[in-house]
Amino acid sequence: MRTSRREFLQASGALAVCFAMPACAQQAVSATGGRAILGNRLLINASGTIELLLGKVEFGQGIGTAIAQIAAEELDVNFDRIQLVTVDTNRSPDEFYTFSSISIQQSGPPTRRAAAAARQFLLQRAAEQLNVTADTLTVLDGEIYAAGKPTKLSYWHLIGAENIDIDISADQAVKAVDEYSIVGESYQRIDIPGKVFGAVSYLQDLRLPEMVHARVVRPPAERAQIESMDASAVERLPGVLKVIRDGDFLAVVAEREGQARDAARALRASVAWQLAGDMPDERAIYDWLKTADSRAEPVASKSPDSNQRKTTATVTASYQRPYQAHASMSPSAAIAQFDGKQMTVWSHAQGMYPLRTGIAHVLNLEVENVRCMHHEAAGCYGHNGADDAACDAAAIAMHYPGKPVRLQWERADEMTWEPYGAAMHIEVEADVDEAGDVAAWRYDLWSCPHSSRPRNPEAAGNMIYARLRADPLPLPPVHSIPQPNGGADRNGVPLYAFEAMEVTKHLVTDVPIRVSALRGLGAYANVFAIESFMDELALRADVDPMDYRLRQLEDERAIALLERLAETTGWYRRPTGNIGDGWGLGFARFKNRSSYMGIVMRVAVDPASGAIKLRQAHAICDAGLVINPDGVKAQIEGGIIQSSSWTLKEQIRFSTESKQSIDWASYPILRFDEIPDVEVALMQRDDQPSLGVGETAQGPTAAAIANAVFAATGQRLRRLPLVPRPA
């Protein structure tokens, strides 16, 4: 009956990658009362509570609440019995990173099976005690009913004082969708009350006994080096416990946070830096992308089976996207404590298991001696500074062992050292037939990579500390995420049924500016380019942009979604020819295999200034079976607003010497008085598997805005952020 954690996880078949196995969950369980343990995912306590060990981390996207709904549904217990346990490498399932909008797809099935197995096991036990067959029993909030009548049994009685550890088979039966009463309902998020009442909700709220405070002092540019320094005066400042110099890695530890901040300021002033001055010229960044060292990787290639259609013209255009920042509201922070052997790290990074591997490798510790625990911080939208801050804190803790060291990055640390979303240059060319439809499509994109996550020992060298310290780890080779997900080429292949297609990724291998995964990766720029170009082609063909798309689509879900979008927005009755007022359309299926999203954006453009005012966004999403409709809508609304901000405002500024976007004044984002009204509707697709929605809005929104600006002004803007010329 008993199974190892490894067998359980393999049997569940839901994990993408597994570097290391969590220790036995029992270690972390209190000894009071019995409980049934299901692998390392669910703990049902005889006291009537259920602990659900998350494999994915919460950062405001609502994953915890959705996974809790799945567990409560299969267990037939009230939703509020579920207590979420955030990821801890000592006990939680290893689900690698919380990324790529696949949390429901990866965590849902094993959670469902674990909960169903628990229910089945306990019902079997009840059936034996009641001397009936299990199929005559039902459950209401853990209470057992026989032939519809209450019994004296409940889950909690059935567990009693025992410690039960049961196994789960890969073919564990689960509920049918039409039996759902909790899944599919908009349960309120579990984490919100604590956040609005000021409970301990974030990593920043952890105050450990004897905790001391640290700051890092970063070089003014990625490849700058210390020329000279004199930290002797800094060491004598009040409260300073340690000044750390390890190569070009500088940090201070002090008793109070303000003392650490003052010491960091003094330390910064004590250093003379040698600047490399080798960053590309921002004004020529897209030329640089095309001429820098790169390797061409074919992404898609398709030729017609039979006679080629006669083409009457070839149309070309190019599109560009600048470096853009995650720009989380909370600059990265971490706490680390080193006792001479064990390293404990509290972090808001997206993957505790890969973080543990990375830190162990960088600091030359045994993986078993590193424990990483997740605590939420502000939304990250991808790979921001969280991993780097955790590694910094662990390195500082090794220099200052004993007490917990809390490292807080300053705003400028985050803005200038987080790995940005990579700049991209895209060239697209279409041969069109007599009707104006695409007969052949050629698409080339140039970009630095879109992931430098410290995902394994080899990639651990991507962490800032590993690069700056006295004996730096070699910078890992650039990582190209292959199709079907793709990195720079994510959504680089149009979903349209073009007969001939050549898509090529030119992966730039010289990476002078740190870059990594930002919400959607290449999908943001690729969908912007494809959907802008489709509008340009529709105009050329003198066909409505909606019809032009519909007639070149074969995917039935895509067609149904666009038809519904046209109907609900009154697309075909939209006012046209109004100077300064325009509607634009954008559409994509994220990764060509996740959720579908279509959006109509209405904008007003001030003819005198060229200022774009977003008026109304109306989106429709098909995400298959939806666990929590309001949660899905919230993700899409947020995605629309964030993409609007990227599209209208955001661009990292830099000189050949250093980055110039250091705060919110030099990196402005969309403000309350600039947001559009947003409405999101969902397609009813309960018969289809659940699909992620976290990144689905980014690309379509950008294209919808550009297309709306064109409708309003006649100006086709192909470079992000969009800046119309005054009329």
Place this chain on the structure above:
Amino acid sequence: MKFRLNGKEVSVDVEPQTPLLEVLRNDVALNGPKFGCGLAQCGACAVLLDGVSVRACVLPMQSIAGKDITTLEGLGSATQPHALQAAFIAEQALQCGYCASGVITTAAAFLEQNPAPTDDEIKQALSRHLCRCGAQPRMVRAVARAAKQLAGAGS
């Protein structure tokens, strides 16, 4: 140094230049006001100083001696929520929520001045608060809901 915090007298022994935010978070151990930029740009640290929304990250302690400070925690609690806190839950008006304390605090002062605002007035009142998750439409709805609730309770 003495000041009133959420209706209670508080005394702390800190340097006069210490920012109020550091005292609130590290000495008094409040979680509401957040460190976001330290530059008075983002609004995550906003608290009320004698009823006016201010940025605690740049406010030195010497300037608040004897003054009245209200944070998120002082507005209400789980058992006695402020109308805004209840509305933020009802509208599920935040994603990560890191900006929410500042937004709610500023909105509380705003509703005192303008008990029946339009959506545009709410957006204007919150325009110095940044939200990176894009929860602004929900937050505007929540503030409008709270205004209605407060108006109903007062009549």
